Amino acid sequence: MALLEVRDLVVRFRTHDGTIYAVNGITFNLEAGETLGLVGESGCGKSVTNLAIMRLLPKPAGRIERGSVTLDGVNLVALPEADVREMRGRDVAMIFQDPMTSLNPVLTIEEQMVETIVAHRAASRAEARKRAVELLGMVGIPHPETRLRSYPHQFSGGMRQRVMIAMALALEPKLLIADEPTTALDVTIQAQVLELLQDLTARLGTAVLLITHDLGVVAGMAERINVMYAGFIVETAPTPELFARPSHPYTVGLLHSIPRVDADEGGELVPIEGVPPDQRRAPVGCPFAPRCAWRVEACWTDNPPLVPLEPVSTVVATGPGATHQIACHNPPLPEEARTGRPTRPGFVAAPPPDAVFDELAVAAPDLEGTLVEFPTNDAREGRR
């Protein structure tokens, strides 16, 4: 049994302007000590997945509507709040994106760290304090004895993130969720913090769910990657495999929208046109269809399930030998993945299945000559 098992997780928000379909049935496992990356562009449901696992969804709007999250054999979705609280910090902890706002401004670092340790362990304050000093030293804060008495505003962003890491690891949880842990930091600091994170979690044997929109970050940190789009996992594979054989049009798009050093690999910059779908509507068909250059007719109506890229006898869910899976009706060929666009002779992306097509046909001359010919979301909006 894996440390973390997420099964068919569905999270929705009920807001004043309707339901938001944030996470639409995702399934993945995480082994003890493993580092799994969760990537995707803004709004695809990464943080919501994280909050659902921690049972920290904003109440009453956010709800787990379906599925299970099992940590160490315990289904967190059904657990009473008091038990969830026990588990937070002890079994699973998290690091937030913005170190400037994730520490309490009116308490010293000491108060915040000691509080955490004392709350969970039957440790005396003196012991907890000793442990806090030790932890601060461990995350590379100079003069931990003195700095313990500082307030958060007396630390720089990078130092604060180190403090956050120290607090998150204080009770040696089995799972650490890092939600964009370096996005708010300077580039030079980013690398240091990532290295520290990697170092400590490897030493403590902590499993890490690393959430980021930055493929560069996961490439260096994660052993495995889940690519998310509009609340779905659209591709999952061990990191080397994913970079060697990106097989979902969205992953291909992601890889082609960042400048690569090894540019002669055939990697030309091809931005992904359009915007992610409006998550206020129940998903129909493949969520990527409006932006996809490979789409076929079925894409508009059938949402493809996540299945192995190649036929296998048993699907391996975790570890370096995990099965490469994608959710796509018409995966790009390796050659197309390299160039970033369909190259099959005569292939044209299937037009939307309704009247909008006519309007688009009129508008088509404008699109001529551009590399990717498909309607953007704006064009689809016209239907309403």
Next chain:
Amino acid sequence: MTATATPARRTAPARASRGLWRDALARLTRNGPALLGMFFIVVFVLAAVLAPVISPYDPIAGSLANRLQAPGTAGHVLGTDLQGRDELTRILYGARISLQVGVISVIMGLAIGGTLGAIAGAFGGAVDNVLMRMVDVLLAIPGILLAIGIVAWLDRGLPQIMLAVGMTNAPIFARILRGSLLALREADFVVAARSIGATPLRLLLRHMLPNALTSLIVAATLALATAIIDVAGLGFLGLGPPDPRTAEWGTMLTDSTKYLREAPYLIFFPGIAIVISAIGFNLLGDGLRESLDPRLRR
């Protein structure tokens, strides 16, 4: 690994911990208007506390032979009033009433409003809805009208005035505290504290309330200004202290309106006293708002 390394180098305490409140105080002392406000308040408080020391006169009994002496008369810097009482003495003793009623009414308001706001903000949901609708009703009634109603209902008297003025502030405090608490519920550091297992009570007491306190301190300071004006307003409307001879600024204004022509200074001095003390608390309140901002931009 760390305990052994630190004692050797004690030289670099980086930025020494000055503490959050002391940092705020440092910012406050660089704020000109706030300093002026504090000066006014100090004058006001000293006047109230030292009234019997400063003045040899009785604020209540005067001699009619001495009435309506102009300001500057020997022994009466600010002149005397209709009953021949020393005006300065009455201003000083008036400060006592204003300070006393102001402070106690704000404390009452904080106790009532703070409790309501804390309950609403901590529980949210239906509790919040019910409490806040009540607060809305109270807020819809103009403060002075509410105070008049309460004094008219409970009869005149200092405790009644304190309660009346306190009740006008209570809904404001309730609203502010609730707003801060609700916003803080979703604040990163509160979610972060929850994510490492903090209990709801600990979240409220250690993380949310202390952070909500700053906005409440600002509101309370500003409320002192309104309280002073409200007290004077009640006095002016004849709803002041039950003994009509009491030195109270609003009452003093009313008493002198008929003699505006002969003795304009009898309007002027209490008026100035009200304005200066109210402005003092307003300036300080605004200064505090700026320097106490918990999301300090360093």
